[in-house]
Amino acid sequence: MPSAKDIIKGDRRSLAKAITLIESSKKEHRDEANKLLDELLPHSGNSYRIGITGTPGVGKSTFIESFGEYLISKGQKVAVLAVDPTSPKTGGSILGDKTRMEKLANNPNAFVRPSPSGGNLGGVAQHTKETMILCEAAGFDTILVETVGVGQSEFQVSEMVDFFMVLLLPNAGDELQGIKKGILEIADSIVINKADGKTKELAELAKAQYESAISLFHQKGFWVTKVLTISSIENTGLDKIDSLLNNFKDSSIKNKQWSQKRQNQLINWFKSSIDFGIKNHIQENTEYQKQYLKYESDVAASKKSPTAAAEEVIKMIFKS
Ligand SMILES: Nc1nc2c(ncn2[C@@H]2O[C@H](COP(=O)(O)OP(=O)(O)O)[C@@H](O)[C@H]2O)c(=O)[nH]1
Ligand SMILES: [Mg+2]
Structure with a gap:
């Protein structure tokens, strides 16, 4: 795993490896990537x-x-x-x-x-x-x-x-x-x-x-x-x-707009991470994925309203 220290030193191989971790959808890679991000955020x-x-x-x-x-x-x-x-x-x-x-x-x-x-x-x-x-x-x-x-x-x-x-x-x-x-x-x-x-x-x-x-x-x-x-x-x-x-x-x-914009960037990042995390969660779990696809076809066939279907999907995730 690439270290925060090497990235801060400017080591390109470590930087490239860290980006590959970030782009991976594997759970263990995400965990490592998040740890690195936490360490590096104060240096960004x-x-x-x-x-x-x-x-x-x-x-x-x-x-x-x-x-x-x-x-x-x-x-x-x-x-x-x-x-x-x-x-x-x-x-x-x-x-x-x-x-x-x-x-x-x-x-x-x-x-x-x-x-x-x-x-x-x-x-x-x-x-x-x-x-x-x-x-x-x-x-x-x-x-x-x-x-x-x-x-x-x-x-x-x-x-x-x-x-x-x-x-x-x-x-x-x-x-x-x-x-x-x-x-x-x-x-x-x-x-x-x-x-x-x-x-x-x-x-x-x-x-x-x-x-x-x-x-x-x-x-x-x-x-x-x-x-x-x-x-x-x-x-x-x-x-x-x-x-x-x-x-x-x-x-x-x-x-005083520069820091304001940076704060907004962080908040946007936080919000989109929640959306992204929920979607990822569904994709990673085969049972959720199956249910999700079923809801999707019900929505497409107008058997269920998109709002009701989304609520049921959210309930399904939070129940676990
Ligand atoms: N005449 C002229 N051609 C340019 C200029 N900038 C780019 N091109 C040409 O426009 C085409 C598309 O450029 P590219 O950078 O790939 O565009 P992109 O799709 O927006 O990334 C290429 O053939 C470039 O050589 C310019 O300032 N002047
Ligand atoms: Mg281009």
Whole structure:
């Protein structure tokens, strides 16, 4: 079993092993993982947690590689995690092969961990929160979490990070339609990628359009969503993102929102652990699983109301 001491020392093998424990659904592994998390929690909290979303092909992985290298060149250690629930249709990764980010992964100051495979969104998001704690204890300064718009993944990621960024393509008209309702409202910044070559002008145009779109919705609190243009292949605009992130953090601390958000992250983690724990409990026990599936088919056939069925399942668990 990997030790907390080795993880704090920054030993990558121990960190990788600990993450594997976290991702395991075996009871004894969960127990070990929880023990490690308890030991490491006091050593966590010192990173900047950044969520990055956007439709496939917008350039999330390319951006993360470029920006990761940029931060490392400034002396940081960068961890990259992904929330990529396995698609039930394809059974494969939605974020794409590039989530492996070979260039960055070979950098000694980077740690790239692809999404656990075969998981549902709840489980994947749960493991990512825990993995984030391990990475912080191991001394990473920035944690970049990549996700796509599958199910509620963007919303789940936005609840586990300090700063949430939406990457867009330079054709605003089309893109505005593809974005899930509410995403722009929760974005701390909108970043228009591919502001290079033939699409450079289009990107500037899109920036103006998004700025006026943003001015239409009510912004509460200390921060107004910022729109930036970058090129992840030409590495332009990365410095603007860096200073934006620093401004956000300063202003968030000054307005007493930083620690408030961290507290909310912990509470969300606690709540989702209860949901996740109950689901796990059902899955682990063959008798419960059998009963659960029976209720599910009764619900599907309208033989039982979903509320009544859920209550009976909960009663069944608590009786034991
Ligand atoms: N011109 C241009 N192409 C880019 C840029 N960033 C990414 N790409 C290309 O867009 C495609 C999708 O990039 P990828 O990072 O895999 O997108 P993801 O699906 O959002 O992770 C690849 O062919 C990239 O080379 C950029 O800033 N400019
Ligand atoms: Mg990708």
